[in-house]
Amino acid sequence: MFRSTPRAVMAAVAAGSATLLLAACGEQATTGAGSGPWKPTRPIEYVAPAGTGGGWDTLARTSARVLDEANLVDRPMRVINKPGGGGAIGWSYIAQHQGDPHKLFVTSPPVLLVPLAGESPQTYKDFTPIARLNTEPMAYVVKANSPFKTFGDLASKLKSAPKSVSIAGGSGPGSLDHVGLAGAVQAAGADASQVKYVPFDGGGEALTALLGGHADAAVAGASEVTGLVKSGDLRVLAVSTGERSAILPDAPTLTEQGVEYVFDIWRGVMGPKGLSESQIAYYEEAYKKMIDNDAWKKESEKLGWTNAYLGSAEFGAFLDEQNESFSAILTDVGLKK
Template identity: 75%
Template sequence: MSASGSTAGAGGNGRTAESTSGGSVFRTGRRGSRAAFAAVAVGSVSLLLAACGEGAGAASGGWQPTKPIEYIAPANTGGGWDTLARSSARVMDEADLVSRPMRVVNKPGAGGAIGWSYVAKHQKDPHKLFVTSPPILLVPLAGESDQTYRDFTPVARLNTEPLAYVVKANSPFKTFEDLAAKLKTDPGKVSVAGGSGPGSLDHVGLAGAVQAAGADASKVKYVPFDGGGEALTSLLGGHTDVAVAGGSEVQALVRSGDVRALAVSSEKRSPVLPDTPTLTESGIDYVFDIWRGVMAPKGLTGEQVAYYEKAFRKMVEQDAWKKESRKLGWTDAFLGSEEFGKFLDEQNKEYTGILTEVGLRK
């Protein structure tokens, strides 16, 4: 059973105790001055507790934050982590799902490791959260971070997005099967652009597909760039033969006819690229999702984890969040804390195997 089974955070903002006690004054007014006085006294105490930020927590028997929540995006503004943090913080605040403001703080550097190091220094602090995705597993596996996912507390997985494998419109590769055949016979002749370094998300998503297709992933010429935009520019300029990028990053170029998507890495077809087959449909038994979620420092109590898990569970049900997700090409894939933790263990095992295969495991 996940932490969501706890009663933590049952109150939203401390108003329930106030309105209930306030109503009791009028309902008991006919029962005599002593009853009325007692009701007023209870109401006053409830109001005082609420003013101190303790009313809802005391009324529900659960934990609530007592100060603003520092919500870390371990990257610069404008990137995927920043977009996720700001979008979710806005929906959470507007829907009044947390009792204190969500304040996004950017801590870029080292592929996320700077932000992770900051959070790791605040063990047991329930007023720190950070957004995350596969690099929390990949960067440590490549030996580039002192922290691993086990140094933090899983809160919730929110959504996924597939990778897309794309070529220029005039490419001789018409299907992913065509590409796979070439990679089996002459992998060194095919250059593949990705928006992150060796051993990172794009590289692993490529290597896993290549392995599943029966080719030697270690021999594929992977060309790293600083972001999906640069990788796609390289493809369009004829400097590389194939590019790997998020489905949402390529959808405009696919619609314009500048590139052709050979396949997507998700289990089912992507809503942003509905006409593009999955790898599975292309005969490649491989699924790779760019999942995104939220984690917290190590050492939080069950009630603290449950409070945030419940808030994010409600967030993904909001119309504002669904609208934002459609715009960004995200697919809802919510997992609670316990399930998210198990998912991370499984992903870590899979990524370890792939990085070992391509010689990048440290």
């Protein structure tokens, strides 16, 4: 039978203490506590809360590719599509992983609009803002042979006979396209609640309806209409940015036509609630460097995106302002829940 000597006992205790110390250090390295700046320790799940091919999917895959190829992140970015509910399915998934710094999602105005319309139990306050990345103008378009020559012509008709004009959009009532239209109509002096808005599943379907004579006008992102404008099938009445768009340089802005309204389709990145300052800072820095990367600039120019970086705190304040503005518009058109 083995009998422990005092020296053997002391050696065992020392070995056990060393094991515990190494384990504690390993845990600190994983969590980032007390071991310097945080870094991801496994692949980053990057959620696009929609199907493939849309704006969120394009943003996720483009930014993931640039971040990976430029070695701006320490682990691969793996894009996961979680479509449904105007984004609500993806947001619900992220909300189940509070405090997990290895999950991010791309976002845009629907993260505010869908909850305001009562279609999602989560709101933007249930997540951590990481960075706003870019913006894109909204375009108000008609067929090339339309009698409406300016946005003012369209607004005049909406004032005198609103139900005689149907306007197609690629999102549901109270979401992105509808709010971008309602705000412009209100600013032009018409009653936004009386506008005959016809929702479709995506900008492509809305523009197809316009071309097929099933709508009198349409509202969509500038990048979605560019090809049809260049081909001569569509004409732009106005874009919603303060200055003319680089991809639609001949299209006048709303403000040029006396309509004081600016609506940018902003896009950004958020994470689960409960991320640490070190984790937020890691991703902030990665995206800030990405914005200055030549490959990103080339993709942005091709897609009609304007870089508009905001860090976490500034992005959070921006979201508060946007939420208040959208709430007022949805109240005016009777869609806020």
